[in-house]
Amino acid sequence: MQKLFISLLLLVSLFSFGQTKIKGQVIDFDTTIPLAFADVLYQGKIHKTDWEGKFELAITEFEKPIIIKHKGYYDKFAYAKKDGSFLLIKATTNINDTKSILYTDNKVNKIVKQVIDNREKNNPEEALKSFEYKNYEYLYVTANPDSISSKIDTIQKRKLFGGIKTKLDSSNYKFKKLVSKQHIYQTEKVNQIQFNKKGNKETILGTRMAGFEKPIYEYLGLKLVSYSVYENPFEILENPLQNPISNYGRLLYNYNIIDTVSIEGRKTYRIYFQPKKLRANRLRGLLYIDAESFAVAKAYYRIYGVVNINATYTFDYLPEHTIWFPKKRVFKVRKGTNTEDLKLLGGTIKFNASAEQKIGNNASDHTELIIESKVHDVSINKDFVIDNRFVKIDIPETSLNKKESFWKTYTKDTIDKRKLNTYVSIDSLSVAEKIESRLILGRKIINGYIPISYFDLDLRSLIKYNGYEGFRLGLGFVTNEKLSENYKIGAYGAYGFKDGEFKYGITPSYLLNKKTETWISGSYSDDVHEIAETYFVTDPKRFKIYDPRPINITTFYNSRSSSVFLESKILPKTDAYFGLHHNQIQPLFDYTYLLEGESFTKYTITTAQLALQWNPFSSFMQTPKGLLEYKKRHPKFSFQISQSIPGAVDNDFTFTKVDFKTYYELPYLSGQKSSVLFQAGIVVGDSPLTHLYSIAPNSINRDAILKRVTFAGKNSFETMYYNEFFSDRFISLHLKHTFNRINLGYHIDPEFSIATRFAIGAIDNPENHIGLPFKSLEKGFIESGIEANKIFKGIGLTAYYRYGPNQLLRFDDNISIKISYHLDLGF
Template identity: 70%
Template sequence: MRNLLLLTFFSITSFLFSQTKIKGQVIDFDTTIPISFATIVHEGKTTTTDWEGRFSITVSDFKKPIVFKYKGYYDKFAYANSKTTFLLIKAVTDINQKKQELYTDNDVNKIIKKVIENRDTNDPDEKLGSYEYKNYEYIQVSANPDSISSKIDTIYKRNIFGKRRIKLDSTNYKFKKIIENQHLYQTEKVNLIQHNQQGDKETVLATRMAGFKQPIYEFLGLKLISYSVYENPFEILETPVQNPISNYGRILYNYTLIDTVKVDGRSAYRIYFQPKKLRSNRLRGLLYIDTKTFAISKAYYRIYGIVNINATYTFDYLKDQNLWFPKKREFKVHKGSNKEDLKILGGTIKFKASLEQNNENNTSDQAYLQIESTPFDIKINKPVQISKPQIKINVPASSLNKPKSYWSEFTKDTIDKRKIKTYTSIDSLSVSERIEDRIFLGRKIINGYFPVSLFDIDLRSIIKYNNFEGFRFGIGAITNDKLAENYSIAFYGAYGLKDDVFKFGITPSYRIDKTSETWVSASYTDDLNEIAQTSFATDSRRFKIYDPRPINISTFYNAKTSSLSIESKILAKTSSYFSIAHNSITPLFDYTYSVNDVSYTKYNLSTAQLSFQWNPFSNYMQTPLGLIEYEKRHPKFSLQFTQTLPGITEKEINFSKIDFKTYYEIPYLSGQKSTVLFQGGIVFGNAPLTHLYSIAPNNINRDAILKRITFAGKNSFETMYYNEFFSDRFLSLQLKHTFNRVNIGYKINPEFSVATRFAWGTIDHPENHIGLPFKSLEKGFIESGVEANKIFKGLGLTTYYRYGPNQLSNFDDNISIKITYFLDLGL
């Protein structure tokens, strides 16, 4: 009997020790996206991957396969051995399935339909008349020290003679030491969130950013993810995606009912959703749906792509309101399938190219960005007063200098010892590296100025070139806040070497109101203008190291202009401009305007101009520095009216002009983007050629293709020749799609774009314009091309081809090859 017991014991222990518990993950072979709730079979036993594609299985016979099964993929047979601890299964798409899509079962489809139908009764923004709460938000860029190897690597490099050079790489070791002591970066804020029938508003009560006395205000408005799970479109990394609980979302996503669980003591359906197209990098996630109210009681979201994104929403059930109200929001971004850098606040986080586990543990490959947002002091259906609801975020000066004792209330429960050291360390680094001064300088430069004492030097006035003036040298400046906050004087002077003429301008201004940025200005200029150019007074002034289009322009007119103007942002989401101007105009080319038997070679025009730029989908922030468009959304619209003033203008020259422009930019989570630019204009009455439309041509009239190579413009028609077409009414449409940069090697990383441009226009009485031959655009104009930008050090090439009704008979004349240049200021 004793021998039998011993034999049984040894048999059982032998069997137990022969079993090996293995963890694993299933990913798509091409996209590396985890495959959720797939079937794993081994020795007749079945398990299921979780929603991140992970599984755990006990293996007793290593000769028998671990089989993966999932619709849309080939069955995959994998084998483990006694040393295997983690098994990565790469599933291959079944090419025999022509339409690789999943379809939602009818039962779970009814649940999702109920969620959509009950959105208004479950969304706090819709159900509650008003609410407000304070919110503590903490953002950090960090890494897990345990995930980083501390070894010092040996690197072998070849020199120009072919011999190997040995170098010790201590990057991992140094990075681990830093990250054990502090985070890479952090910032935190306390804000008041208010909601009533007028909308929502955020007021920053306190904020501090490591390394900055004054915060980077644009960062306070950074919306990395939607506040509400009911918002549609749902936003992630400032990119809109279709919400899975929307009517259109039901077309894009497949839903699977996993089980029923308890959340806060209430029953909830646990439903997994993923794109119907399995290999798409769209949103995936788990929704916990209250079985009685069909409200979301918890939610997890994931996106796998160039960066991997994890978002978690938790809620508290408010019994009195029968409502799930936000409790906490967590958001994390870490490495994805890209090799590009992710820049955050001037720092750089580098991501690896694969989800595969490896033993390299390289430095910033382990870095992540994390946000935690926690509401407190919640008040429901109490009177809430919102001032200036069109301004979504208000940052008063009182929020910038809170004492350390204020922040101790939010850090007293933390076990993160690295947090306090981060502020001390980065503050010291910021002072030594003058980071705050560099950001101040960057803000100036991006608007085209360089501060020197009491003046900001105008960088765009220093040197220019065009065919008429040759090299144009000048100097310009504007007084800054060190001299006076509410007064400024802008001035410039320039001299052209080829035309041998001095040009100048002066503009004194007075600020009436700081909040709305309302300025009144007077100006006088004596300068050149391009003929038939369309410009909007409300267009933003952005810095360019050069302006490529005017280089080859020869047809200018001289304008001596006196004007009074007022500009303001007093209207919600609108920049407005009004001016009255008198112009003495002299065309500097062979031109006579003949109308009603009267001929003009020079003329006087007095005009009133009213201009608006309306950004209805953008959001604005009020700061001590002024109004900031912190969330730039599209489309944007510009509208401009110009009217000559009778009795002051030349008798026979009297016209009205209406110009319109809209710009739409569509970003994608993949990093690609599409843009649409639509413009139109119309002139009523008698207008000279200088004030008609030429629609931004950018091709010079030379025989050979290589002789026409110049710089490309931003939105110009590259195959349209200068002075080829003029119109008194026109329409143009430009479509462009930009792909991700391609890493070819040797620091050659082109960014490819494809573009198509259309234009149409007509002109009445072309016989009135004498001296400059041109054609009408009534048959239309089409060009398409490929751009390879940023190939090396910002330089690139574009190639465009002209076709359609205005195609030229000589094939070579329809081709344009241009050089592009993009200056990255790192801001």
Template identity: 75%
Template structure:
């Protein structure tokens, strides 16, 4: 009886005083950034959150508050809930308190200083002259099926005039069913990494992509984060950030020793780093620093913001080399606080912004992109001779058709049963939906062509409009690889309804070398060109539904051109074009060129032209289809020299030099800044047709509304056609684009602010008769705002001219234009 009483008492006591373990996370209310090492108080006990703001508590009384304290924030009171074992606490910034100043402890500062000073000794790329290894990389897009609700939702959607539309949404149910069986997308590759001195090259040994017979080569070069933890700047989604173990990084980050641990039997300091500005959406994480060599033995990186990125690096200690060598790299990308869709692999994927356990109506709220990379077969003894070091990735034809048994050694390491099913399912889906054909078609269309059997129809020549020709209808084509990979013929014909003239051109070409993409060509054309237009021979002619600037131009000249040309990518990171042309020029407006007491109303020009575009910071990939610029980096530079050749029947002698550079900087927030600088100069005697008008885009009419036309990309919107001409000039375009603003009803403009300025001059203005114009020695400045992509790609721009060439009437300095941006979805 006594034993029964004791048993009953203990059972009652444990039930009465039962404790429940809950997990939680503390985040910033506005940014959702986790608050590392915040104090969590509960019933007199104090614990600290970890570096991800997470904590665990034993709860005995739910009515007792959990209090969170952190410097720079109001104290936050929260209460656990018996219905859930997860608690998300959002702390609010104390705006009345002084911004907390963070300092690194002296001891940690000395350790970090040693890490920085020993970087070259510990980085394999710097410490070792030669090595090579193989690497297996697996990329997949997936979701955790357990996090997705399978219920069918009822959606109430309000229309524009207040009416409500009701419909059932089963997308969550279908999405859960899909990701329970397979991943959304996946691709694998095995590559050989060779390093010799300061050069590293990757050769793809095998690759396969679910749903594609031929790989999407751009994905093979996908680099979400830096390969080396010692790189500076450190790259996140192709955006550079300061590395916390760089000299400059110490000015931006605060460091804190968490504890001392053992890794592979060696003592290591566990150091947490975070931005000195606590609420900054910048890099933060944990570094495990070898206490003897001060090398990074393990690393965790996080970025919270528009995109949430988790990256983990693990290393193996090699005793013989006294070096921590990379072993495994894992990356996970999820959507952060942005309301915008994060586009990956050509699709639109929506990601959950935080750890709040809510399920939205959008089926892909829980999707993520992950990459796992594993090193094997390391060799330090082989001396590598890296051929063509400017080619960072080489994809030979033999890597595209490896049998299934090749992949078995790599597949055995994974227990994910969804992996194999993804290949089978997506291969079937690709055939059924013709995904591969649509991708092939999209690449053709974005470059301005539509494939029809042995030819690609030129979409740019079908219809155009300008003030001289009126509507211009035409037909053009180029033969494709189905006919031959070694030669091609392009031709076009067009007719203007207003000038009632036929224009045409034909260009046969022959490929001299496949690897360097060297082509030789000959051409003849009879057509029109805008007066004083600057074209770079190396510019890519992208497809446009309309070309806004020529619509209102009326000053053209006719040319009859015979030419031979050579184009090649044989020079590293450079695309080069060499042309020799013979032209008969006939201005189609009132113009006379007076030179040495001789009058020219039409003239002959023979010119030699050398043009090249140099992309020194981009990375290139050699594929069976040719050379691909897979990692486009800025700045880019274009040079062009045009020299008249009097010995080959040319009426004038002149030299024309043109230069431009373009720089674009994207930010992790989704915003971007762009700078375009262009300059040119003509030495000698050249007619007005071959000078510079600097891309004006405004018609000379009195009322603002009468001047509303389409905006150009890099044109001066308040400069009137034929207002200024120069034989030497410099122009600067500055632009910053903000994130899109969602105003509802599918209205989400992309706002940009821009300033454009130009300076120029011209000698011997009295030699150019018939067309009045001004000079630009005092300069030209305009600034404006653009609201692009407001609805279905349509937007508007507004610019104002000011400075030395401002016009007397205020209205004449204002330009309002319609903009249109076509998104083909490729």
């Protein structure tokens, strides 16, 4: 018996030494997307790659080929290496295979249809009357130190005056040393999720971010991946994707049953899905479908592209409710096939460019962003009331300073020695580099201010230029929260070197309600304004390093304005404004307004104004600092009505002015985006030219094209001359599509856009406006063009062409070439 055992042992040993196990992966040659479930033939036996394109083989004869077969690709022959190294096989698309599109067989097609048809029964948000649970979420940026080489490399650089300089590069070594002790960055939160048939809400119970005493509230509203696998569109990195378990998704994806497995004692079908166009960078993954209820019991999602994204969803089966309820999510982002540096979370995670479209050896290439979230304390079909349903996220002050004992309740099963070191290290780094104060400074700069002690200096007041004032130098400020959180005073002064006049204004304000951000303000100013300008008082006042349109405008009017106004966010998803304005107006150009036999060269207008900006699709959070729109969704709607007050002090005219605007922007996961801007306005009654519409022209009336080259505007008509058209009613439409940036080398990487703009309008009694000749827009105005923005250091070029009823006789008069500039502040 003992001899038999020894003989068998020797036989097994000889067999084992006669073969070498190798691992490999099959990918698309051009896109590097793995080929899932491809046939791997070796010595007459067929093996399959897994859904990541990976396989494992026992090699006995190295001279025998490994043959890869996959629909739509040429057969690929490869040979294993005797050292057993990893085998990466790149398959080439068969361009002659006209039948390369994959189709779903009837069996799996019926299963997927059942999943879609039973979605209402299986989606907790539709099947349950109510539920609430606590969710622990941990985001960290890290790298596996074992995957990073500790070798100190040498770099050769050419000296300024010739010769070669050799330097030691220890970045990989230092990076490996860092990530061996700690993560690169991390943040945690515990939130309570509540849902009933009247709405849903998230309440932050605790939050902490490495390096910050108070959290970045915008991050707490960041949705990097959908909470539910049933959502459509399915969101990844805040970009919408067609869900594979939706009716339209069935047209985009191919499905394949791999096998059946048991999860929590229930039979599930394991179904792989991928785009019907194999080389598309759409979603692909594995769905585990309950064979009885057709619910999703587990799901894996992948996207291969600029970044490689993995998302994993696991569920608990609740037999008393016959439903699969979310248990855990894991979301990972790593570098993909990008040809320029990629930054996520404001540069917290950065991937260096890779022209070879493959994972390189640079330390940052091994960096990944990971989000892990786990569900606790589930309660189902209990009665509760959700307050302020339009506020989707509530962040009470008590959530900001939780003790360590609070966190241990939710992380008691987690063992991560690097985690604690990260908080200590990042917090000390934050103190040293004042990261938090720099972030606050960045937010201020975005809105046009630099904080100096108790005051915020207004950057928008420092220097301007227009055709009437020439260079305008000024100084403006507003008091900040260091002085008081309940009141503020804003003021400015400016001097125009061409007109030789001083302008000024002052605005004191008092906070009536912190929660709704209700302010009451008074204001007095003596300043100049562009004629016929459409200005929505509820528009965000973001900082622009320059405003290109006024540079060549010469037709302004002086206004001495006194006003009192109220601003509030008391209405759900709405910025509201109401004000009373008294304006003494003096046109600063040759102009007379005739009305019922009387001539007006200067006049007084007193108006009441109501303005609303409604963002019905946006999401809002309540923070200790006030209400914040953290998810800006489109369309947005702006409405404004101004009514002159008959009988008011010195009011010369009676009219009603109504303005409307809506904007829609659709981003794509590829980075491209489309946008639509629709605007309309009407003035009913007697109104001078200063208060009508010119619809944002942006071209100088000069003969040669090159003499008309100025700066392009954002939503202006580039081929329409200043003061060419005026209307008392109009509609306009702006359509634009922006493509991905193209890397042409030498740091030249333009971002191309195509755009079309249309406007039509009319004016009653144009003969009443004397001194400034103009035309009516009743025949309409059309222009189209192409923009090459951000060619180099933010500078670009645009070209537009005017056509249609108001096309000019000379061909070159219809052409506009402009310089564009886009400033990236990096915040």
